[in-house]
Amino acid sequence: MYITKNGVKTDKAIVLDDMILTKDMPTTAGSRMLEGYNSLFNATVVDKLTDAGYEIAGKANVGEFAIDVMGETSHFGAVKDDEGNLSLGSAEILKKEKVKAAIQLDVNGAPRRASAVSRLVFVKPTYGTVSRYGTVPVACSGETVGVMAKSANDCLEVLEVISGYDAKDGTSLPADMIEEAGEIKRVAVVTAFDGSIDDGVKADIDAFVKTLEAKGVAVEKIDGAGLLASKTAWNILMSAELCNNVSRYDGVKYGYRTSDYTTIDELYTNSRTEAFGDLLKTAILYGSETLSDENYMKVYDKALRVRRVTVDYFDSLFENYDAVLMPATSKKAYGEADVKDMAYEENLYTAPASITGLPAVVAEGVQLVGKVFSEKALLELVKLCKEGE
Amino acid sequence: MKYETVIGLEVHIELATESKIFCSCSAKFGGEQNDHVCPACAGMPGMLPIVNKRVVDLGMTAGMMLNCHINRTTTFDKKSYYYPDLPNAYQTTQWFAPVAVNGTVEIETSKGKKNVRIKQIHMEEDAGKLVHDDWTNTTLVDFNRTSVPLIEIVSQPDLSSAEEVVAYLERLRSLLRFAKVSDCRMEQGSMRCDVNLSVRPEGSDKLGIRTEMKNMNSISAITRAIEYEVARHIDAIENGTEELVQETRRWDDVKGKSYAMRNKETAGDYRYFPDPNVMPVVIDDEWYDGIKATLPEFPEVKRARYIDQLGLGEYDADQLVESRAFCDCFEEAYAVCGNAKEVANYLISDCMNLLNKKQMTVDMLTLEGKSLGELINLVTEGKVSRPNAKKILAVMFENDINPAEYAEKEGFIVSNDTGKIEKVIAEAIASDPKAVADFKGGKEKALMALFGKCMKELKGNCDPQTLREMLIDAVNKQ
Structure with missing residues (x-):
């Protein structure tokens, strides 16, 4: 049982990462810009959970606006595991406390990477099945609210609670548009990433393939080179949307305001210069460039085409397979020094599901990406693999 | 040399909706400052835009009234710029697939009838207002107008005089008020106009250097501004009084002059891109026909x-x-x-x-x-x-x-009860024998006193002709 701050004993404790807005707790998005910011409203997922009898245990640290490798850019400092490797706040809380699950906004794959290195389960459901109302917006065309837990069962339980149509989110899918995918019987293993992953990750994939085969799932190796373009395209789309979404933090209405200004332009510039970290600034500059008059057709529009092509590519794979198995990370663990300048590289493995909105499940250090509305089937497959262990 | 003027207009019209374009705040003009504001239109993180269907209804209506083609799939895009009255630092507007395109408006001036082509009509949100307080030397923001729905009607450069511009604006106003799209009140800012103007030698097919005057909000000011600008352009071309540059200018109606705005305010790369939070709006036949049927x-x-x-x-x-x-x-x-x-x-x-x-x-x-x-x-x-x-x-x-x-x-029904009328007449005659005598003595006017008395008594509920006839009868019988 988990005992909350208010002394409530519960086996339904939930931790929220700091991208999920709450009325009675600050939400910082890991940024100095929003230090002490209190939302006027709760995210839909928060209300759904508390309505269903879950207790919000608290908020967990994230990297600034959740675009980094694994929380290393948080204004409040990085979180380390017991070995001194990088981890995410949610993952460490799950490992150490008796909480049921963590709710996270998967913007650029950090929760998937953290689950892989921490041997936790994370489900990023199909885009549009869980409301994004009340989440700090970063890359709205692909970011998804997901669930991290110690088991596939816990993920299934909590996912059931937070899913469902929400009239306050224009991209939320009505129930009649959702047709759950069937059981996963055929899995394709992507080899195109083999050159970039370390032996530990390779061993995890091999081990998972063996388990699948032992459970009677058909496994076939495919090249999957069509997934390699997702990273660059996603970096373009994410940065562009981020640049636009964080423009609202200008020091005028709320959030950090510089004390050093005399004109409105200085108020904007100095507030943002002082409150934003380096990675975020890089993303803003990059995003701003990609959307410029000069570059829009050359860069941004191309990235939208890659998104379309990638959706088609997955569709072609799903003619023969029910899910695609691939790594979630290049490494079994990240030291803090390892991840410098890696945020736009390490998402090579997470970008395909981010850019397409397809569901992904990370478990046993590997990642499964499935057809639309297959998140439950993917979690059931993970459950099957754990049976008899 | 003779010159001709080439003018295109961008007209912003506030739509007559109850609520704002992406949230349920009131879209009414006025109110206490920052009364019509919620986390969405104040640009707080986490709120997502939900398109007000009424806005699309009115956008389509405007398009149909101006003979436009309606895009059956219409999308919203983000336009980025920093200004304190724009809380999100982006305006949600339509750039790639506006609701209506390729229309025409017929105008009539002293030179006869003419068609003005409409390039497009797009839907978008308005910005807030800055309030400058000279006493404390501060600037405050009022977000009441933020996200109030607008359409922008962009014409082709088909207008050639202030008279035509006025005729065009009057025609837009009449059509859109008729279709209940907007009250189009320039003095309240629900209709505003940007004037793009250039001058070229008559008969030339090359356009001259274009200047833009923004946010014009009275017909008479627009007329004065156009006349001033045309004269300024011709003067510059003929006499080299200044070098014309493509720029945005501010019209000062009190001084009767236009001024170049600071370059910073005019230069802009708005970095348009599709708003991923607003799904494309698909207008099916039922919706389209339903709006068509409401057109006046x-x-x-x-x-x-x-x-x-x-x-x-x-x-x-x-x-x-x-x-x-x-x-x-x-x-x-x-x-x-x-x-x-x-x-x-x-x-x-x-x-x-x-x-x-x-x-x-x-x-x-x-x-x-x-x-x-x-x-x-x-x-x-x-x-x-x-x-x-x-x-x-x-x-x-x-x-x-x-x-x-x-x-x-309330007793306003005319009495057909002749008994009652006779009774009232009898009382009137009895109370004023002098009037009776005067009338009989030839004073026609004397009857009016009796008539008035009776009508008052009957609370006006009597056919005057009937009363008059009955009264004359009764008096004559005396």
């Missing part, structure tokens, strides 16, 4: 029908088609009573007086046409006298009442 007749079509078919005079028809509210009321009342001239009289004189007294505009008329028709029936059937009908109308103006029931209740 054009004002000139109504006018012709009122004159040719209903027999109204030109003056009456002109007065009525000034306002859709008048036309609607007129047509409803006519359907009930079948007396066009009578309805027009009540609307044009009595209702107009009542509106003026209350300082309301014609579009604010809420009178039920059906009730007006019923009231006219009561009058023509002789059940209610004309002066009493006016009293009833004044009450109907403010309350939704049934005129027949109200007349009954």
Whole structure:
């Protein structure tokens, strides 16, 4: 049982990462810009959970606006595991406390990477099945609210609670548009990433393939080179949307305001210069460039085409397979020094599901990406693999 | 050398919706500062835009009124710029697939009729307002207007004089008010206009250097500004008084001059891109046909029908088609009573007086046409006298009442009870023998005193002709 701050004993404790807005707790998005910011409203997922009898245990640290490798850019400092490797706040809380699950906004794959290195389960459901109302917006065309837990069962339980149509989110899918995918019987293993992953990750994939085969799932190796373009395209789309979404933090209405200004332009510039970290600034500059008059057709529009092509590519794979198995990370663990300048590289493995909105499940250090509305089937497959262990 | 002027207009019109474009805040003009604000229109993180369907209805309506092609899949895009009255630092607008494109508007000037092509109509959100406080030397932001829905109507550069611009604006105003898209009130800012203008030698096919004047909000200021700019351009070309540059200029109507705005305010790369939070709006046949069915007749079509078919005079028809509210009321009342001239009289004189007294505009008329028709029936059937009908109308103006029931209740029904009338006449005669004697002695006017007394006693509920005849009878019998 988990005992909350208010002394409530519960086996339904939930931790929220700091991208999920709450009325009675600050939400910082890991940024100095929003230090002490209190939302006027709760995210839909928060209300759904508390309505269903879950207790919000608290908020967990994230990297600034959740675009980094694994929380290393948080204004409040990085979180380390017991070995001194990088981890995410949610993952460490799950490992150490008796909480049921963590709710996270998967913007650029950090929760998937953290689950892989921490041997936790994370489900990023199909885009549009869980409301994004009340989440700090970063890359709205692909970011998804997901669930991290110690088991596939816990993920299934909590996912059931937070899913469902929400009239306050224009991209939320009505129930009649959702047709759950069937059981996963055929899995394709992507080899195109083999050159970039370390032996530990390779061993995890091999081990998972063996388990699948032992459970009677058909496994076939495919090249999957069509997934390699997702990273660059996603970096373009994410940065562009981020640049636009964080423009609202200008020091005028709320959030950090510089004390050093005399004109409105200085108020904007100095507030943002002082409150934003380096990675975020890089993303803003990059995003701003990609959307410029000069570059829009050359860069941004191309990235939208890659998104379309990638959706088609997955569709072609799903003619023969029910899910695609691939790594979630290049490494079994990240030291803090390892991840410098890696945020736009390490998402090579997470970008395909981010850019397409397809569901992904990370478990046993590997990642499964499935057809639309297959998140439950993917979690059931993970459950099957754990049976008899 | 002779010159010709080339003008294109961008007209912003606030839509007549109850709520804002992406949230449920009130879109009404005015209110205490920052009263009509929620986390969404204040740019707080986590709120997602939900398109107000009414905005799309009105966008389509405007498009159809201006003969546009309606894009059956229309999308919203983000336009980025920093300004304190824009809380998200982006405006959600339509860049790639606006709701309506390729229309035409017919205008008429002293030179005859002309078609002005419409490039596009797009839907977007308005910005807030900055309030400068000179006393404390601070600037405050009022977000009430933030996210109030607008359409922007972009014309092709088909206009060539201030007269044409005025005719075009008047025509837009008339059509859009008629279709209840907007009240188009320039003085309240619900209709604003950017003027793009250049000058070239007559007959040339090359455009001159273009300048833009933003946020013009009165017809007379627009006329003055255009005349000033044309003169300035020609002066620059002929006499080299200055070098013309493509720029945005501010019109100062008090000084009667235009000024270049700081370069910083004009240079802009707005970094448009599709808003991923707003799904494309797909207009199916049912929706399209539904809007099509609500379109009003054009004002000139109504006018012709009122004159040719209903027999109204030109003056009456002109007065009525000034306002859709008048036309609607007129047509409803006519359907009930079948007396066009009578309805027009009540609307044009009595209702107009009542509106003026209350300082309301014609579009604010809420009178039920059906009730007006019923009231006219009561009058023509002789059940209610004309002066009493006016009293009833004044009450109907403010309350939704049934005129027949109200007349009954308040004792406004003309009495057919000749016994009662005879009794009243007898009393009047008895009380004023002098008047009787005077009348008999040839003083016609003396009868009026008796008549007035009787009418007062009967509370006006008597046909004057009947009363008059009965009174003369009674007096003569004395």
